[in-house]
Amino acid sequence: MPDPNSLYGPLDPAPDAGWSTAPPRMGFFTDTSVCIGCKACEVACKEWNGVPGSGLDLLGMSYDNTGALTANSWRHVAFIEQPRPARHRTPPFEGTPTDGPVSAASAAVAAGTSGRTGTEPGLPTGAPSAAARMARGGPTDVLGAPIAAGPGGGRPIAAVPGDNGPIAADLGDGSSGPQFLGMPGAQPPGRGAGAEGRTDFRWLMMSDVCKHCTHAACLDVCPTGSLFRTEFGTVVVQEDICNGCGYCISACPYGVIDQRKDDGRAWKCTLCYDRLGAGMTPACAQACPTESIQYGPLDELRERAATRVATLHERGVPEARLYGHDPNDGVGGDGAFFLLLDEPEVYGLPPDPIVTTRDLPAMWKRAGLAALAMAAATVAAFVGGSS
Numbered sequence: 438m439p440d441p442n443s444l445y446g447p448l449d450p451a452p453d454a455g456w457s458t459a460p461p462r463m464g465f466f467t468d469t470s471v472c473i474g475c476k477a478c479e480v481a482c483k484e485w486n487g488v489p490g491s492g493l494d495l496l497g498m499s500y501d502n503t504g505a506l507t508a509n510s511w512r513h514v515a516f517i518e519q520p521r522p523a524r525h526r527t528p529p530f531e532g533t534p535t536d537g538p539v540s541a542a543s544a545a546v547a548a549g550t551s552g553r554t555g556t557e558p559g560l561p562t563g564a565p566s567a568a569a570r571m572a573r574g575g576p577t578d579v580l581g582a583p584i585a586a587g588p589g590g591g592r593p594i595a596a597v598p599g600d601n602g603p604i605a606a607d608l609g610d611g612s613s614g615p616q617f618l619g620m621p622g623a624q625p626p627g628r629g630a631g632a633e634g635r636t637d638f639r640w641l642m643m644s645d646v647c648k649h650c651t652h653a654a655c656l657d658v659c660p661t662g663s664l665f666r667t668e669f670g671t672v673v674v675q676e677d678i679c680n681g682c683g684y685c686i687s688a689c690p691y692g693v694i695d696q697r698k699d700d701g702r703a704w705k706c707t708l709c710y711d712r713l714g715a716g717m718t719p720a721c722a723q724a725c726p727t728e729s730i731q732y733g734p735l736d737e738l739r740e741r742a743a744t745r746v747a748t749l750h751e752r753g754v755p756e757a758r759l760y761g762h763d764p765n766d767g768v769g770g771d772g773a774f775f776l777l778l779d780e781p782e783v784y785g786l787p788p789d790p791i792v793t794t795r796d797l798p799a800m801w802k803r804a805g806l807a808a809l810a811m812a813a814a815t816v817a818a819f820v821g822g823s824s
Contacts, residue, residue: 447764450651454666462670464772466738472642472729474514481724482512506645508697508704512721517641517783643784644730647693647706648761651769652792655685655694670772671708679703690790767791
């Protein structure tokens with residue numbers, strides 16, 4: 438009789454799978470706050486594991502050319518583009534990286550609403566910002582002075598600073614709209630409309646991978662034993678005995694496992710099982726230049742992750758959260774968990790994943806009761822008819 442806890446709840450998966458002398462459970466902690474989207478982990482994974490190339494697909498919706506985890510992409514660095522109002526959480530320019538005060542003048546400069554800044558490339562000291570010049574009703578020169586009309590009311594001329602005084606510069610068509618002769622501003626797009634109308638654009642980078650669940654539904658439904666639990670608590674597919682039935686694909690709550698089109702077999706991240714046995718770090722974590730992907734004993738990673746979240750909260754990032762770290766969640770916690778900077782749905786992750794085999798005992802119990810009821814009804818019908 439299997440332990441009823443083996444389908445849900447906290448446990449150490451390797452001993453539960455029969456490993457009597459299992460080492461500490463190993464896993465990944467991916468800190469998306471320091472991911473730069475370089476995709477070095479994708480390349481390292483392909484090179485070490487001999488994963489076929491997935492092509493350079495132009496998706497038409499993102500700079501990400503991989504798109505998702507597939508049989509040929511065991512690591513996937515997602516690019517989540519977010520154009521959104523700058524004040525969607527905390528007011529911009531309120532405080533500094535060291536939590537010090539910001540003067541009204543500095544805030545106005547940063548917001549593009551100050552009068553004379555002289556901080557943009559190509560502008561002399563004391564010149565107004567581009568936003569300030571463009572906000573004025575008529576054409577102005579680089580110092581903010583109105584541009585006078587040319588002789589006879591023709592094309593306007595601007596007084597441009599020269600070595601021996603202002604130099605008249607013909608602006609061309611004599612239009613009465615704002616004119617700007619300086620270099621492009623130093624501020625990002627959307628910053629010239631004032632603090633209220635300003636918008637920001639950000640990329641959320643996330644290196645996604647198989648979660649190596651504590652309760653892995655893919656392993657539970659595999660009819661050939663192709664999927665097995667390793668002594669490190671990870672889940673590995675043995676491709677040589679996979680029959681391509683696809684049960685594991687529909688069972689995975691994260692949509693991680695995929696079939697390769699040419700042979701129909703299932704493939705996914707192995708957490709570099711061959712490297713782990715030799716005491717080596719998985720290829721993706723080894724190649725990550727920012728240590729966004731961290732590998733080690735899962736208990737240590739969870740402590741490290743909790744400290745990192747607390748640090749981000751102290752630094753004014755209240756949206757930082759952990760995903761997949763809780764042993765009491767619907768999959769018993771993940772062997773690969775993440776620090777996210779937004780809701781899980783933004784990253785394409787289910788907000789509350791549940792192992793799809795969790796209700797199997799209750800389902801079999803109901804099926805058994807139904808079968809008994811039908812058998813009892815059949816016997817009663819025969820007995821009643823014979824009497």
